[in-house]
Amino acid sequence: MTVYYTKDHEWLRVEGDVAVVGITNHAADELGELVFVEAKDEGTEVAQGDSVAVVESVKAASDIYAPVSGTVLDFNTALADDPSLVNREAEAEGWILKMRIADAGQLASLLDAAAYAALVG
Amino acid sequence: MNAPLLRTPLHDLHVSLGARMVPFAGYEMPVQYRAGVMAEHQHTRTAAGLFDVSHMGQIRLRARSGRVEDAALALERLVPADMLSLKPGRQRYVLLTDPQGGIIDDLMVSRLDDWLLLVVNAACKEGDLAHILAGVGDACTVEAMPDRGLIAIQGPAAGAALAGLAPRAADMRFMDVAEFDVAGVPCIASRSGYTGEDGFELGMPSDGAVRVAEALLAQPGVAPAGLGARDSLRLEAGLCLYGSDIDRTTSPVEAALEWSIQKSRRAGGARAGGFPGADIVLVQLRDGTSRRRVGIAIDGRAPVRGGARLFADADGRQPAGDVTSGAFGPTVGAPVAMGYVDAAHAAAGTPLFAELRGKFVPVTVAALPFVAPGFKR
Known part of the structure; x- marks a missing residue:
């Protein structure tokens, strides 16, 4: 099981040709309590770097960018009723969406855990 | 800065x-x-x-x-x-x-x-x-x-x-x-x-x-x-934030703050007018204004924030106003907002639609405040 990270504080876990995407613990802490999470509809095709979801904290709305190009497969519906699940378990049960990876080659452009840890200090 | x-x-x-x-x-x-x-x-x-x-x-x-x-x-x-x-x-x-x-x-x-x-x-x-x-x-x-x-x-x-x-x-x-x-x-x-x-x-x-x-x-x-x-x-208390909900483009009457203009300063009062813009404000007190600050209750869970546009129809063809402040209201347990709407849409209970990331989400004009005050009168 390989997990990648982005400079924009998303994480991506590869499961075959599917990517499970969420925001990092660091991002969840920075945003504060989330009150709303919404992903693009299933079937939406997004390019790497496109907005693929939005998370709203008490303070502000933030875009979540697609770490790689692909097609939205699934939204974590548990977040519809309990957005703060992301605050509690950002890198586990608080995943946001799944997408089919269009180009596995893009994974090489992402950060590994050590590089991300260095980024957020 | x-x-x-x-x-x-x-x-x-x-x-x-x-x-x-x-x-x-x-x-x-x-x-x-x-x-x-x-x-x-x-x-x-x-x-x-x-x-x-x-x-x-x-x-x-x-x-x-x-x-x-x-x-x-x-x-x-x-x-x-x-x-x-x-x-x-x-x-x-x-x-x-x-x-x-x-x-x-x-x-x-x-x-x-x-x-x-x-x-x-x-x-x-x-x-x-x-x-x-x-x-x-x-x-x-x-x-x-x-x-x-x-x-x-x-x-x-x-x-x-x-x-x-x-x-x-x-x-x-x-x-x-x-x-x-x-x-x-x-x-x-x-x-x-x-x-x-x-x-x-x-x-x-x-x-x-x-x-x-x-x-x-x-x-x-x-x-x-x-x-x-x-x-x-x-925001839950319906209080204005200067620079967001009120500024030089909004008048006291448009902002629904005419309660801050006591009788003595209004037409017929002992010291009527005599403040900057009195000619405009006193007429607005008499005739009303074409737009009005109101509360906006959000039907869904997605917060509608300042800057969002309001429409009378679900397709975004008939502009009705703008949101000036919006956030999740922890006491209300839902998103709350306030903004300015055309007088025709200002009555509490009027259904409207807010533009949110390209969609039009249902909202309702609401009386302010959203939370009953706890003042010691």
Whole structure:
């Protein structure tokens, strides 16, 4: 099981040709309590770097960018009723969406855990 | 912004309490503490929150004649409120208007024994000072009071908390003003605030601010709360944020603040008009305005924030207005907003649609406030 990270504080876990995407613990802490999470509809095709979801904290709305190009497969519906699940378990049960990876080659452009840890200090 | 950020007298206390400090109106201010915005909001509604509002401007207005009535009359040249009838030991919400009837700032005016205390928005204080000096300088001395702190304690436990340190606080009613010592520091207290809850704002010399804050924080039920909670609390309470909900493009009547214009300043009153923009505002009081500030209740869970456009139809063809403030309301348990809508859509219960990321989500015009006030009348 390989997990990648982005400079924009998303994480991506590869499961075959599917990517499970969420925001990092660091991002969840920075945003504060989330009150709303919404992903693009299933079937939406997004390019790497496109907005693929939005998370709203008490303070502000933030875009979540697609770490790689692909097609939205699934939204974590548990977040519809309990957005703060992301605050509690950002890198586990608080995943946001799944997408089919269009180009596995893009994974090489992402950060590994050590590089991300260095980024957020 | 090139100027270094200013610090309030409570800066080090905030840091020691684990605050996340952010730039706000030229100051380094606590947006939240360890508890977080949601918990600080709820704590203020159920117990008491302590807020540092020392960044706000405090201005002393004193009549050159020595008669405070002359200061009140002079200030009436700049504001549509009745200042002459403000009794000693009372406070009033007041607007500074411009010649077009726009709002230069909203402020609280307190009448002390022989002077008036004005508390103005942080971002407006330099401009207000110059404007007031130009307007009343012939009759009054106008002094900024930069060497003072301002602390708000808000919530149902605020009364007992302050009375525990200053028993006289218990006798005060909503919008009363009194001077007494708190923890050995001479304070000017008003029973008012910006949350819709019972509570007080306490002004004191800067060097006593930490002592007052620490004494209050040691009282039962008092916890620090930051600017984040202050914003969601005031929004639920239906209170305007200057620069978002009111500014020079909005008039007092459009902003649904005509309650701040007493009868004596209206047509037929003893001192009708006589403030900047009176010709426009008095006509609006008589005829109404084409748009009106209203509450916006959101049907779904997605917050609709300031800047969102409102429509009468679900396809976004018929513009109906704009949202000026919006956030999740922790006490309401749903997103809440306020904004301006065309008069035809201003009645509470009117269904509208807000544009949100390219979709049109159903919202409903709502009476303000969203949360019943807890004032001690």
